[in-house]
Amino acid sequence: MQSLQKLTSRFVPLRIENVDTDQIIPARFLKATTKIGFGKNLFRDWRYENDDETKPKADFVLNQPQYGGEILVAAKNFGCGSSREHAAWSIQDYGFKVVVSSFFADIFKNNALNNGVLPVTVSDAFLQEIFAVGADDTLTVDLEAQTITINTTGSSEKFEINSYKKTCLLNGYDDIDYLLNMKAEIEAFEQSKK
Amino acid sequence: MGKTLFEKIWDQHVVKQIEGGPSVVYIDKHFIHEVTSPQAFSGIEKRGAKLFRPQQVVATADHNVPTLHQELPIKDALSKFQVDTLIDNCKKHGVELYGLGHQYQGIVHVIGPELGITQPGMTIVCGDSHTSTHGAFGSIAFGIGTSEVEMVFASQCIMQTKPKVMRINIDGALKNGVVSKDIILYIIAQISASGATGYFVEYAGSAIRALSMEARMTICNMSIEMGARGGMIAPDQTTFDYIKGRLFAPKGADWDAKLAVWKQLYTDADATFDLEINIKAEDIDPMITYGTNPGMGLSVRGTLPTTESFKDATEKQNYEKALQYMGLKAGQSLLGMPVQHVFIGSCTNSRIEDFRLVASIIKGKQKDPSIKTLVVPGSQEVAKQIKAEGLDKIFADAGVEIRQAGCSACLGMNEDKIPAGEYCVSTSNRNFEGRQGAGARTLLASPLTAAAALLTGKITDIRDIL
Ligand code: SF4
Numbered sequence: 001m002q003s004l005q006k007l008t009s010r011f012v013p014l015r016i017e018n019v020d021t022d023q024i025i026p027a028r029f030l031k032a033t034t035k036i037g038f039g040k041n042l043f044r045d046w047r048y049e050n051d052d053e054t055k056p057k058a059d060f061v062l063n064q065p066q067y068g069g070e071i072l073v074a075a076k077n078f079g080c081g082s083s084r085e086h087a088a089w090s091i092q093d094y095g096f097k098v099v100v101s102s103f104f105a106d107i108f109k110n111n112a113l114n115n116g117v118l119p120v121t122v123s124d125a126f127l128q129e130i131f132a133v134g135a136d137d138t139l140t141v142d143l144e145a146q147t148i149t150i151n152t153t154g155s156s157e158k159f160e161i162n163s164y165k166k167t168c169l170l171n172g173y174d175d176i177d178y179l180l181n182m183k184a185e186i187e188a189f190e191q192s193k194k
Numbered sequence: 195m196g197k198t199l200f201e202k203i204w205d206q207h208v209v210k211q212i213e214g215g216p217s218v219v220y221i222d223k224h225f226i227h228e229v230t231s232p233q234a235f236s237g238i239e240k241r242g243a244k245l246f247r248p249q250q251v252v253a254t255a256d257h258n259v260p261t262l263h264q265e266l267p268i269k270d271a272l273s274k275f276q277v278d279t280l281i282d283n284c285k286k287h288g289v290e291l292y293g294l295g296h297q298y299q300g301i302v303h304v305i306g307p308e309l310g311i312t313q314p315g316m317t318i319v320c321g322d323s324h325t326s327t328h329g330a331f332g333s334i335a336f337g338i339g340t341s342e343v344e345m346v347f348a349s350q351c352i353m354q355t356k357p358k359v360m361r362i363n364i365d366g367a368l369k370n371g372v373v374s375k376d377i378i379l380y381i382i383a384q385i386s387a388s389g390a391t392g393y394f395v396e397y398a399g400s401a402i403r404a405l406s407m408e409a410r411m412t413i414c415n416m417s418i419e420m421g422a423r424g425g426m427i428a429p430d431q432t433t434f435d436y437i438k439g440r441l442f443a444p445k446g447a448d449w450d451a452k453l454a455v456w457k458q459l460y461t462d463a464d465a466t467f468d469l470e471i472n473i474k475a476e477d478i479d480p481m482i483t484y485g486t487n488p489g490m491g492l493s494v495r496g497t498l499p500t501t502e503s504f505k506d507a508t509e510k511q512n513y514e515k516a517l518q519y520m521g522l523k524a525g526q527s528l529l530g531m532p533v534q535h536v537f538i539g540s541c542t543n544s545r546i547e548d549f550r551l552v553a554s555i556i557k558g559k560q561k562d563p564s565i566k567t568l569v570v571p572g573s574q575e576v577a578k579q580i581k582a583e584g585l586d587k588i589f590a591d592a593g594v595e596i597r598q599a600g601c602s603a604c605l606g607m608n609e610d611k612i613p614a615g616e617y618c619v620s621t622s623n624r625n626f627e628g629r630q631g632a633g634a635r636t637l638l639a640s641p642l643t644a645a646a647a648l649l650t651g652k653i654t655d656i657r658d659i660l
Contacts, residue, residue: 164215
């Protein structure tokens, strides 16, 4: 897993609530048996007319050239619905390293963290502040300090992340490395339940 | 102080609590399927690790399989490759597979309970969000992502932050024509599609106690649709009677020992919840959804909210977006609206009881000629039972074909899809944009309401037929 420390980038504003994982990556793209290449189908049905890559929908943010960067900012309850990790893979494969929202669905949050994508939960008010700034403005996400800052206005907010997950992300470790080192303890636990 | 049902099971499974982090939780049963497992198998191989407890893993093929001619090779090359990959992986890693053609094959959340694999007090995971279904037996069951599937492969454990606990009490008697699907659609409409995020839900109360296991599974199944980590119901005599005698149920002295343990699985009288919600069963009507998330539901006799009722600008915009997708108008009623498709199936409502319910309505009648149907049992066992009870005759006489087991039109991944712009009354669990196929318009409802639409070609209050 890639590590993530501090990121300053422009952002893509997705002003839609309850974005479910069926929208992030429709089921017909789940037939792959590897983790690569999902980025081109991210938000597929919102991005293209009749599933046709030559017909991008002009009103969808990913198709608007003024927006870009490695941070996706979405309205509340992002990532609800299916547990498909393909949603996190497609966001990462597209090039996003951070997703900001005022509310994340549980499974998506875990899936993102397990793939080195940082979900940053901000207050509703701060989310509106981000949506209010222009397409050229940047955000800085500092994982060590647990802060997110709107660089043009200087407005900043602290975000929560548990210290274990933070260490993993800062160093690029994952949970499986940790668990593989716990084999003896797990076996002892099994014995104690027999 | 006493413990909740959730805490009793959770505490028994915590191997370790990481400082400032999640708990390491031991998993008793791990279900897998073709879609969310291949990357986990290859991940494990890349690490040079082996499956830690392959005997605790059970596999089936359900999401990406056809529901006609399962005896023939799968036509879609990618789907075939995915299903074949599961077969190879299970063979290589020593996992029991109930794949296509196997007598126990079916939707993962249907076969676990019917084979007696799902039992009270267990921790159960699967790379599928509707794993919450198994909570109906008084187990902690929840959906996980593929990295977590790999985690459980590697260690039979999972990292989880302990969720908060919520109890939803449903007391009283259900009205005529109202079934468990209506209860859960009603709850989600009340608390919204994100109203239980961060919580594990226990359903309790006299209306829940009165339900069969099949009906309880329907309720727990949709817990995820309000954002909950999972849902559960304390086991009781109904639960024990359901499990007894099933293929993998404990037998003899083992049964007696297990039963004694299971009888301790309830929330203590002095335990407290982070949140409690009370619902009167008699307030619930047959329900139907009108929007693009399962929280957008109403009584089949109700009217859609007006746009003015949304104070928040983003919420209003989202409501209008949903209406546009669904081709509906604010303030309208759905009653009498023509629909083109009826889907009876999915892990929410494809058990034998669901087919009995539908059969009881359509017996001796004809389906409306304009309706196209997808009627799909949840498993080979359900299909067998349908035949044994002669229900297949009732469906055939009504002009309805019964297909073979699988997820079918629940998710728009396999061949069964609803065409763009057309309406489908569906007994499944999600009405997201494109869920049943690009542009498909899904109206979630109970098997009874689906049966009513089947006969009339329109959205109908089942009570007008009963
Ligand atoms: S029936 Fe639908 S919800 Fe259930 S496991 Fe299959 S795809 Fe998922």
